[in-house]
Amino acid sequence: MTPITIAIASGKGGTGKTFISTNLFNALQGSGLNMALVDCDAEAPNDREFFREGMLQGTRAVTQRVPVIDKSKCTYCGKCDEYCNFNAIFFLEEPPTIEVLEELCHGCGACSVACEYGAISEKEDLLGHVNRYCFRTGNELIEGRMEVGVHVSVEIIKAAIKAADTFDLVLLDSPPGTGCPFIQTVYKADYVVLVTEPTPFGLSDLKQSLAILKEMGIPCGVIINRADMGSDDARNYLKQENIPLLMSVPFDREIAVAYSKGELVTNLNDDWMVKFTELYHAINKQFEAEI
Amino acid sequence: MELAIISGKGGTGKSSISAAFATLQNEVVLADCDVDAANLYLLFNPVHDEEHVFVSGHKALLDQEKCINCGICVDYCRFDAIVENEHGVSILDTLCEGCLLCSRICPHGAITIEEEDRSRFYAGRFKNGRMVYGRLAPGEENSGKLVSKVREKAKQIAKESGVEQIIIDGPPGIGCSAISAITGVDAVLVVTEPSVSGVHDLKRTLQLTAGFNLPTSVLINKFDINRELSAEIEIYCNENGIEVVGKLPFDPIVVEAMVNCSSITDYAPEAEISELIKNAHSVIFQTTP
Numbered sequence: 014m015t016p017i018t019i020a021i022a023s024g025k026g027g028t029g030k031t032f033i034s035t036n037l038f039n040a041l042q043g044s045g046l047n048m049a050l051v052d053c054d055a056e057a058p059n060d061r062e063f064f065r066e067g068m069l070q071g072t073r074a075v076t077q078r079v080p081v082i083d084k085s086k087c088t089y090c091g092k093c094d095e096y097c098n099f100n101a102i103f104f105l106e107e108p109p110t111i112e113v114l115e116e117l118c119h120g121c122g123a124c125s126v127a128c129e130y131g132a133i134s135e136k137e138d139l140l141g142h143v144n145r146y147c148f149r150t151g152n153e154l155i156e157g158r159m160e161v162g163v164h165v166s167v168e169i170i171k172a173a174i175k176a177a178d179t180f181d182l183v184l185l186d187s188p189p190g191t192g193c194p195f196i197q198t199v200y201k202a203d204y205v206v207l208v209t210e211p212t213p214f215g216l217s218d219l220k221q222s223l224a225i226l227k228e229m230g231i232p233c234g235v236i237i238n239r240a241d242m243g244s245d246d247a248r249n250y251l252k253q254e255n256i257p258l259l260m261s262v263p264f265d266r267e268i269a270v271a272y273s274k275g276e277l278v279t280n281l282n283d284d285w286m287v288k289f290t291e292l293y294h295a296i297n298k299q300f301e302a303e304i
Numbered sequence: 305m306e307l308a309i310i311s312g313k314g315g316t317g318k319s320s321i322s323a324a325f326a327t328l329q330n331e332v333v334l335a336d337c338d339v340d341a342a343n344l345y346l347l348f349n350p351v352h353d354e355e356h357v358f359v360s361g362h363k364a365l366l367d368q369e370k371c372i373n374c375g376i377c378v379d380y381c382r383f384d385a386i387v388e389n390e391h392g393v394s395i396l397d398t399l400c401e402g403c404l405l406c407s408r409i410c411p412h413g414a415i416t417i418e419e420e421d422r423s424r425f426y427a428g429r430f431k432n433g434r435m436v437y438g439r440l441a442p443g444e445e446n447s448g449k450l451v452s453k454v455r456e457k458a459k460q461i462a463k464e465s466g467v468e469q470i471i472i473d474g475p476p477g478i479g480c481s482a483i484s485a486i487t488g489v490d491a492v493l494v495v496t497e498p499s500v501s502g503v504h505d506l507k508r509t510l511q512l513t514a515g516f517n518l519p520t521s522v523l524i525n526k527f528d529i530n531r532e533l534s535a536e537i538e539i540y541c542n543e544n545g546i547e548v549v550g551k552l553p554f555d556p557i558v559v560e561a562m563v564n565c566s567s568i569t570d571y572a573p574e575a576e577i578s579e580l581i582k583n584a585h586s587v588i589f590q591t592t593p
Binding site (some may be wrong): 063096121161190223264 | 500
């Protein structure tokens, strides 16, 4: 089959991205699909909590190059500071002072190009890891995990998605929001499933996510979680805008409790197994209709 | 006093708690620092006093007429944002970080730089004081810097109007925007929930605040969804010298309040959950309820 990448995302946090991603992956485990689930929420990676049985297959460090300034060679000309567009070099002419602010550095290398005196070399800074967990089916959970204190998760997300490029079906559990971590996750997705909740906050964030995906030209559908807790505004909006509603999940204390324990509702209940398998078919149908 | 409310995991109830805290007094500056998904203005419908443009960064633009497809920029770009194929060189907006290096090294002056200026931040008045909130334009970067701008504005307003309390509704996660939201505050409140995900993210969040040496307390939301894990959180906090300022039950009335565009403490002041929130508020601000 042609490889397909499906991202599960939401503007608002805590709407149920991980709930949908992990159960969708679990429901398809027995289907013979060669597939990977990639946890792209590198700031708060939780998918592993639901798949303790996966065997750690390998860990790869993700690093970024940051400049090191050799003060014995530095002439304090200030050109590196001028070249840096991220304020990551602190420079004073008098008294001559130069320091690298590593947490602001993007690793672009502009300062090294700027320096005419060979005073700037580079070292590798640890940003996080990509962990691969393997299941008996040969499928994998690939986890991007940022080190605490690191500012930007984008490079880790990129590395985690890249690690999944041999699979036919790739599910991406996206970080919340609509900023760079989200963009980096959905950027190469063929289809995006947006998970929302029927509250004013949920709807406002959903609209923002839809606007971006439209701009990026990525087809998408919506799941309404805790569908009976809130108003009909989200449902009406989808109808009005002709956006496919892929599934509605009612609030159910049993789901909330299972989720809190790290259990998958698709393992507890056959009905949910069927519903998540149907979800996959619904996504496929929508996806094919788009192309 | 500047209090930042964060969570690590999204959807644990940061904004609901921020809204409640903000409406428990009449003199407050509320800073909505979840700039990816600023929502509190939906509840409070503030009257705008100020609108500011936020330049979030830069993007490289290629002038096809000047470009001779030498490919030098492709080699220099570390973000794989410039590609060369049979149609020549082109720049991928999504991957461009705006470092400007390509424009500096292009021997033909074919790359110019454009400012990204669609993001905004606003200051306004609402029924309990003033609020500041940022809106990052779709796909624009540098949310950490926008968070700093929103906080700067909030501080300025607080100083000018003699308001003592600043409440920051933070973003989810522990990356740049969360770090910006907590740097230098007087206190951090972490809102968590008793789920394996919640606990996992709580520990990472506490590791972050400890790294910054910030006085931190914890509020457990929906504690009755999993009492066992809730107890585990309390023990963990206890062992690490972190005060648990409250345990809130799961109550659908919180969603009802939100749908009615109200804070929970305004909507149902007599409800048990409102009492518990008031109590947590007074513990944090060290006042009598």
